[in-house]
Amino acid sequence: MKKLWQLFFGNLRKQLILGMTLIVALMMATFIWDMTRRQEIAEIEQNALQATALSHSLATSSAVWVLSRDYSGLQEIVQSTSAYPAVLYAIVLDLGGQILAHNDKSKIGMYLSDLPSSSAAPELRQTVGTIDVLSPIILGKKQVGWVRIGLDRKPFKARLIEIKRNGLLYILVSIGISAVLVTLASRFLTRRLYAIQKVADAVQSGRPDVRVELSGNDEAAKLARQFNEMLDSLNQREQQLRSFYELNLVGLTIISPEKGWIRINDCLCRMLEYSESELRDMTWAQLTHPDDLAADEAQFNRMLANEIDGYSLEKRFVSRSGKSIPVQLVVGCVRKPDRSVDYVTAMVQDITERKHFESEIRNLAFYDPLTNLPNRRMLSDRLKQAILSCARNGKVAALLFLDLDNFKALNDTLGHATGDLLLQQVAQRLSAAVRECDTVARLGGDEFVVMLENLSAYPMEAIKHAQLIANKIITALNQSYQLGQHTYNNTPSIGLVLFDGSEQLSHDDLLKQADIAMYQAKKAGRNSIRCFDPRMQESINNRVALEADLQHAIDTGQFILHYQSQLDHCGNIIGAEALIRWQRAPQRLLLPSEFIELAEETGLILPIGQWVIDTACRVIMSWQHCESKKHLVLSVNVSAKQFQQTEFVSAVKAAVKKHGIDPERLKLELTESMLLSDIDETIAKMKALREIGVRFSLDDFGTGFSSLQYLKRLPLDQLKIDKSFVRDIAEDASDRTIIRTIIAMAHTLKLDVIAEGVETEMQRQLLIDYGCNHFQGYLFSKPQPIEQFDAQLQKN
Numbered sequence: 001m002k003k004l005w006q007l008f009f010g011n012l013r014k015q016l017i018l019g020m021t022l023i024v025a026l027m028m029a030t031f032i033w034d035m036t037r038r039q040e041i042a043e044i045e046q047n048a049l050q051a052t053a054l055s056h057s058l059a060t061s062s063a064v065w066v067l068s069r070d071y072s073g074l075q076e077i078v079q080s081t082s083a084y085p086a087v088l089y090a091i092v093l094d095l096g097g098q099i100l101a102h103n104d105k106s107k108i109g110m111y112l113s114d115l116p117s118s119s120a121a122p123e124l125r126q127t128v129g130t131i132d133v134l135s136p137i138i139l140g141k142k143q144v145g146w147v148r149i150g151l152d153r154k155p156f157k158a159r160l161i162e163i164k165r166n167g168l169l170y171i172l173v174s175i176g177i178s179a180v181l182v183t184l185a186s187r188f189l190t191r192r193l194y195a196i197q198k199v200a201d202a203v204q205s206g207r208p209d210v211r212v213e214l215s216g217n218d219e220a221a222k223l224a225r226q227f228n229e230m231l232d233s234l235n236q237r238e239q240q241l242r243s244f245y246e247l248n249l250v251g252l253t254i255i256s257p258e259k260g261w262i263r264i265n266d267c268l269c270r271m272l273e274y275s276e277s278e279l280r281d282m283t284w285a286q287l288t289h290p291d292d293l294a295a296d297e298a299q300f301n302r303m304l305a306n307e308i309d310g311y312s313l314e315k316r317f318v319s320r321s322g323k324s325i326p327v328q329l330v331v332g333c334v335r336k337p338d339r340s341v342d343y344v345t346a347m348v349q350d351i352t353e354r355k356h357f358e359s360e361i362r363n364l365a366f367y368d369p370l371t372n373l374p375n376r377r378m379l380s381d382r383l384k385q386a387i388l389s390c391a392r393n394g395k396v397a398a399l400l401f402l403d404l405d406n407f408k409a410l411n412d413t414l415g416h417a418t419g420d421l422l423l424q425q426v427a428q429r430l431s432a433a434v435r436e437c438d439t440v441a442r443l444g445g446d447e448f449v450v451m452l453e454n455l456s457a458y459p460m461e462a463i464k465h466a467q468l469i470a471n472k473i474i475t476a477l478n479q480s481y482q483l484g485q486h487t488y489n490n491t492p493s494i495g496l497v498l499f500d501g502s503e504q505l506s507h508d509d510l511l512k513q514a515d516i517a518m519y520q521a522k523k524a525g526r527n528s529i530r531c532f533d534p535r536m537q538e539s540i541n542n543r544v545a546l547e548a549d550l551q552h553a554i555d556t557g558q559f560i561l562h563y564q565s566q567l568d569h570c571g572n573i574i575g576a577e578a579l580i581r582w583q584r585a586p587q588r589l590l591l592p593s594e595f596i597e598l599a600e601e602t603g604l605i606l607p608i609g610q611w612v613i614d615t616a617c618r619v620i621m622s623w624q625h626c627e628s629k630k631h632l633v634l635s636v637n638v639s640a641k642q643f644q645q646t647e648f649v650s651a652v653k654a655a656v657k658k659h660g661i662d663p664e665r666l667k668l669e670l671t672e673s674m675l676l677s678d679i680d681e682t683i684a685k686m687k688a689l690r691e692i693g694v695r696f697s698l699d700d701f702g703t704g705f706s707s708l709q710y711l712k713r714l715p716l717d718q719l720k721i722d723k724s725f726v727r728d729i730a731e732d733a734s735d736r737t738i739i740r741t742i743i744a745m746a747h748t749l750k751l752d753v754i755a756e757g758v759e760t761e762m763q764r765q766l767l768i769d770y771g772c773n774h775f776q777g778y779l780f781s782k783p784q785p786i787e788q789f790d791a792q793l794q795k796n
């Protein structure tokens with residue numbers, strides 16, 4: 001049936017031809033049928049009319065004869081109907097139905113039984129072969145008999161058959177003609193459609209550049225043009241897709257729902273180190289890292305089950321060489337109309353580099369790059385975990401805060417690279433001194449933290465254990481280090497705090513407490529361990545309060561300067577040292593030892609130092625106007641932070657200019673350690689101020705890394721012998737040697753020398769004997785307010 005349908009309606013042309021032919025045939029058939037039917041009706045009407053007229057005329061003419069019973073006359077009348085070839089019979093009957101005359105004489109005298117009782121009008125009856133008319137014979141107003149005429153219908157039927165035959169012929173001819181015409185027309189009309197179809201076939205068979213030849217401007221031509229344009233755009237899109245596919249930046253594959261390979265691009269082959277044909281013999285599962293297979297398959301099955309249309313996940317493939325390749329897999333599917341999966345597309349991006357960077361970033365975020373130890377962030381995380389774990393298991397843990405003693409000096413003298421070497425070796429020693437489960441972290445600079453977990457359920461036992469480990473660490477860190485060519489010794493200060501998770505302390509609080517304890521260890525003379533004590537916290541709180549007060553003191557001008565005289569060997573006052581005091585309350589004068597360190601730590605030393613220089617310049621200016629004081633030189637202490645300021649030189653110059661003083665009356669006291677960090681920068685700054693006349697004295701001389709090499713480069717005016725050597729000059733031979741060496745060194749370098757902390761006449765005499773000619777100390781005066789200093793001057 002399908003084949004038959006295909007045969008007749010297989011293409012548009014056949015449908016057109018068959019359709020049009022059928023229409024023509026139907027129309028012709030309808031026309032012929034209608035014509036024949038009309039002809040038949042006309043014939044019937046005409047025959048009926050003829051039969052009625054004939055029977056009527058026969059009835060009229062036979063009325064008298066019937067009444068008179070003249071049978072021969074009647075017969076003659078009846079016989080006269082033979083002139084009509086269609087008349088089958090003509091019968092005259094009396095009212096009783098007896099045949100009075102008949103064109104078939106043998107039937108005269110017979111009776112007809114199917115007559116009506118009476119009728120005033122003729123009665124027409126039609127049978128298959130005849131038209132039968134029965135007319136009453138009326139004489140006067142009375143019926144006297146019947147006339148019956150029968151007409152033969154055969155000739156009429158023969159004519160009808162003739163008409164029908166001709167009609168059929170016309171139909172066939174019309175069908176033939178219309179078939180030919182429609183064939184021609186359909187060929188003409190569908191030729192472009194066929195051309196389009198041919199092109200479509202060609203494109204499908206792999207000739208994508210074939211196009212329909214364009215002619216005309218009708219709908220088919222427009223369709224052909226649009227078809228060509230559609231092919232162009234499809235071509236272009238396919239090329240774009242192919243170029244993307246062949247770009248080989250990412251692995252691309254198309255697979256069947258059963259995970260059979262349909263297409264694989266080169267990039268994926270290269271990534272997995274297999275050829276395409278080798279891959280086709282392998283399964284997706286074989287290439288997947290066993291640990292990642294379940295997750296991938298679960299998602300794939302959800303896609304097959306129509307729960308999702310695609311998914312993206314990170315997984316690992318295993319290459320031919322066994323390399324595990326982390327990839328970002330993006331899978332999508334194309335579904336059939338019944339929603340089952342037709343095929344699956346997968347994009348496989350090698351994310352090895354990204355993973356590498358991620359791990360580097362993680363490392364940078366959580367590890368200290370110099371020592372590879374966990375950094376502050378990681379320590380915070382672990383500490384939080386440890387606090388929770390202590391609360392859970394009831395065990396006590398400890399936090400050790402370590403700071404290397406004198407690390408800054410090492411950095412300043414041997415350089416940062418050497419300092420880094422020390423930090424690395426300390427990290428190694430610390431890691432070796434504790435268990436694997438403990439955490440060793442570097443917070444930054446020379447600060448390390450060791451976290452010891454699960455020490456004991458009993459605090460006393462835990463503290464013993466922690467102290468044991470802290471001692472072990474001290475012993476380990478006390479061993480000498482080989483830093484490049486330098487053999488170096490160092491000590492740590494360790495603060496220790498215990499925690500068991502029951503305190504409402506955050507990890508930050510614990511770190512602070514350990515830090516405070518470490519600070520106490522430092523204060524206790526370094527290379528020692530201190531456990532956190534709440535009193536330490538109190539001292540820290542005091543520091544915080546002091547810091548706030550210090551800021552307030554700056555804002556409200558609570559500082560004053562005291563002046564300690566400096567004398568020559570003849571006892572003449574040649575100048576003074578300005579020493580700061582803080583009038584914190586009316587009866588409370590704080591010495592520098594109580595606030596300078598904090599001021600340095602907080603940076604508040606900068607505005608304080610600037611105030612000192614400014615005040616000193618103001619005093620010098622007042623001396624300049626007094627004949628007895630104009631020769632005096634005022635020494636000012638400068639802190640390291642202050643000196644290291646980039647604008648230090650300009651600030652001093654500005655103060656000198658502002659007060660209009662002779663710069664030679666201003667002497668800046670620097671310490672050795674602050675000069676060495678960047679010797680070239682230091683020299684440049686000193687020279688810049690020396691150029692305008694400002695003098696420099698090297699304070700606390702002998703206590704640091706005194707080096708002739710540096711000394712001779714520095715534009716100094718004076719060396720100040722530290723009071724620690726002066727104090728024991730009479731008793732300690734080595735102090736005497738140091739003092740004599742310093743004095744000799746100063747003379748060699750053509751520098752002035754002054755001894756501080758001179759408290760006794762004997763000390764003064766010894767110093768004079770060794771060649772020192774300038775002195776400062778309680779023997780002459782303590783640091784005193786300006787009025788008392790003026791009074792001393794008067795006396796002097």
Ligand SMILES: Nc1nc2c(ncn2[C@@H]2O[C@H](COP(=O)(O)O[C@H]3[C@@H](O)[C@H](n4cnc5c(=O)[nH]c(N)nc54)O[C@@H]3COP(=O)(O)O)[C@@H](O)[C@H]2O)c(=O)[nH]1
Pocket residue numbers: 564577578579580591592593596609612637638639699700723756757758759776777778779783
């Ligand atoms: N950056 C700044 N630092 C300053 C400033 N003022 C002082 N300081 C620093 O504080 C240190 C201590 O000063 P101070 O408590 O005033 O002590 C000085 C003298 O009182 C003390 N001295 C002097 N003679 C004697 C003595 O015979 N015996 C004895 N026991 N002590 C004595 O020495 C201090 C002065 O020493 P030096 O500065 O080395 O000459 C002080 O050392 C500064 O570092 C400031 O304005 N800015």
